[in-house]
Amino acid sequence: MGELNRRNFLKTLGVAGAAVSGIPTNKLLAQSKSDLSEDRMGVLVDTTVCIGCRRCEWACKSAHGISAGNLEDYSDESVFENMRRPGNESYTVVNRYENPADSRSPLNVKVQCMHCDHPACVSACIVGAFSKQENGAVIWDTDMCIGCRYCMVACPFQVPTFDYHKAIQPDIHKCDFCFERTKEGLLPACVEICPVEAITYGRRRNLIEVAEKRMELYPDRYVDKIYGFTEVGGTSWMYLSSRNFEELHFPKLGDKPAPGVSESIQHGIFAYFVPPIALYALLGGIMWISKNKDNKVEGKE
């Protein structure tokens, strides 16, 4: 650090500021705006209608190239003894809960990715491997993923799962809203196979109307809430139920989008790179002043 002179110092300072800010500003700011489509699709799950036949589980596996076995085996109800979660081999599962109002017709809750309108995984992913599609689906790109599992840390519904036992190309697994099928005009596999229309596929805004109508027509049948309507800023999948959602193991979440706080901090720290460059300039100034003081003391220059 010895003999730099003032001119040299100032000259290089400008270059350095640009070098530190090597990350482009446009990308950092581009994604903050909401580009949600008005016509995005969604699914309304009516847990009071679902009969727990688990055909959706079979159809989901078949549609995603996971060995699904015989459809008949899915009528085995012993699986309901344990609460299950979606996993690497099953992107959706159905859990059964008692119905205090009518013990003969239990509540069956299908669980899968909620396809948030403001997904935490999309915001968190280090390489942007997750994306919210125009049709509402939140999908994951295997060509980008580095396997850091930050999406699993971020997801408020604890949905994405990881191949812990693969040394090469471990994947992140979760429901992709049958993106490949819907692209071709097909219904999501689970929606298509459901024999009782417990799951309704449609435009999200229409589904909200449907849900409100049902609650209005059968006020005794439902608690006064559409789960997913406002949770973490709204989700594509929404639920109706006759029991409190917390009793059905739905997480209690606020209405603010999950990535809101961290994104505003990130964009605050990096607002047009002003704070880092300002800090750089400040430190440069301090360095220059203390250097000069030094030189005066030593009687140099």
Added chain:
Amino acid sequence: MEHEFQPEQIKHKFFTPWVIVIALIAVAGMGFLAVRYLFGLGAVTNLTQFFPWGIWIGLDVAAGVALAAGGFTTAALGHIWHRDKYEVLVRPALLTALLGYTFVALGVVTDIGRWYYVWHPLIMWNGNSALFEVGICVMVYLSVLYIEFLPIVTERFIGRVNLPGFLSAFNKVLDSLLRILDRTLNKFMFVFIIAGVVLSCLHQSSLGTLMIIAGEKMHPLWQTPVLPLLFLLSAFSVGFPMVIMESLSASKSFGLKPEKDVLTSLSRFVGPILGIYLAAKIGDMFIRESFVYLTELNLASIMFTIEMVFGVIIPLRMFLSSSVRQSTTGLYIASMLVIFGVVLNRFNNFIIAYNPPYTETSYFPSIGEISVTLGFVALEILIYRAFVMIFPIISLPVKSALRKTKYAIKGV
């Protein structure tokens, strides 16, 4: 600039009984590491679909970055504020930061499932992601650290280039290349020194932003929007204690006289910085009224209390006492407590505070995870030891009255 001290290579035998023990720990860790690379993360770790991050992120990466803060804090003091007195500490701190960050990078490579895609963030950008910011900053800063280290390499080899065999024909060429490199670096080094401090401030704080997105899954004792500030302040506060601890450890291990005057005057800074950190922490607790969770007796409240009492309050009191600052033992204990506090804070933030839904079990690191973490630390100590023997890092009192010129030019 006249110095009583001059960085020199340490002459000491490499292997002592303790070094052999450390080497064995390193070997054990590397064994588990091999299993992880051959059979996947599941073969070694206790990670689950609910606990995707364990101690390799919480300790190796998060605590590792914090403990390497000695590098940029000392560089700022020595080079930006030009406190020449502390010049003797800059090189050891730089080496620690260099090795620290190298092992942080290794920790990341080990923890990510697709380690061969570790370069993806360089071309695939997500500016919304705190992890992306941490990743880029760490990569750039690591490069800056290597550049900052280069003058030590040129100093070591200028005039002493001695390639074996037929390569000796290139001695002169290499020597003049080193001289050109040294001159160029000398002119532009301040660019990198300032950049190093800026980059450090950025990612030390962004490391705190990481867990914010976990939202409700994180215990309210730690979950706060000011986490980035708390992480930055705690990184500031652990920088000098790390330098003090290392300097004292190295002196002990090599049988040198500790640079006590310098360390004592460096330690004056620690108390006030820790005080600011404590104030921010308590202030945040009162604003969010999270102190109510301290009335419950559970793992979270116990860990939080240990972190604050032993990691912040006691060392703060110690560093404010001049008799502690004058005593080698006092300095060592106080520094170790600050280091313990920051390591525990990172562990608490990433492991203890994280409470995912849908699981009854909790995460406890496996033998393999612990072994790899310890192995990395052991390896770091061994490389540090080797480097101070190869390169002029640690300053020793100048023996001869005649001070050497900058390069001792021999045979050229």
